[in-house]
Amino acid sequence: MNKLSEVLDRIVSGVTVVTTSVSGNPFGMTASWVARASNQPFMISVSISQKSFTHDKLKESNFFGLNLMSCESKKNTLNFGKKSGRYINKFEGVEFKYSTHCNPIFSKGIVAFLDCKIVHSLKAGDHTLFLAEVLDGILGENEDPLVYYRKNFSQIQGSSL
Numbered sequence: 320m321n322k323l324s325e326v327l328d329r330i331v332s333g334v335t336v337v338t339t340s341v342s343g344n345p346f347g348m349t350a351s352w353v354a355r356a357s358n359q360p361f362m363i364s365v366s367i368s369q370k371s372f373t374h375d376k377l378k379e380s381n382f383f384g385l386n387l388m389s390c391e392s393k394k395n396t397l398n399f400g401k402k403s404g405r406y407i408n409k410f411e412g413v414e415f416k417y418s419t420h421c422n423p424i425f426s427k428g429i430v431a432f433l434d435c436k437i438v439h440s441l442k443a444g445d446h447t448l449f450l451a452e453v454l455d456g457i458l459g460e461n462e463d464p465l466v467y468y469r470k471n472f473s474q475i476q477g478s479s480l
């Protein structure tokens with residue numbers, strides 16, 4: 320039998336940075352465990368480790384933004400995914416503005432942004448599955464997404480099949 324984590328790593332995904340704000344301060348972390356959940360209304364789910372600093376900020380604010388990262392954004396994606404906001408300000412030097420629901424939108428390097436309101440949260444082992452309604456969305460300038468597969472970043476190349 321193969322190691323289960325290795326098998327699960329064969330699930331291909333895009334990469335997002337989940338952002339929120341509490342008392343006027345921005346928070347965020349990289350997340351690839353994101354999925355569409357409903358069409359009417361539009362809903363998505365995101366699975367967040369209970370150990371992450373952002374986890375408790377999401378619980379507090381009840382709103383989050385999803386920055387869908389473009390293939391130009393590997394560096395920013397790693398900045399938000401490797402260190403915790405508990406120790407550093409990840410937004411230092413990052414250009415962003417706030418959405419209608421006070422969630423940071425990156426000014427560069429996104430294929431899209433979704434403004435979301437949490438409607439349910441469910442403990443899923445060591446993670447929490449946040450189910451959220453998508454209230455608003457913005458298209459970014461870059462159309463080529465960052466892809467995450469087997470712990471590596473890549474981009475979609477060539478024409479469609």
Ligand SMILES: Cc1cc2nc3c(=O)[nH]c(=O)nc-3n(C[C@H](O)[C@H](O)[C@H](O)COP(=O)(O)O)c2cc1C
Nearest residue numbers: 348349350351352367368371372373400402403404
């Ligand atoms: C490509 C990538 C994808 C990630 N996906 C997730 C995810 O879906 N859920 C999660 O809880 N952590 C995920 N992480 C890990 C968090 O981004 C990381 O633990 C982060 O430092 C947490 O920051 P915080 O403590 O400021 O919240 C991912 C990291 C990377 C680099």
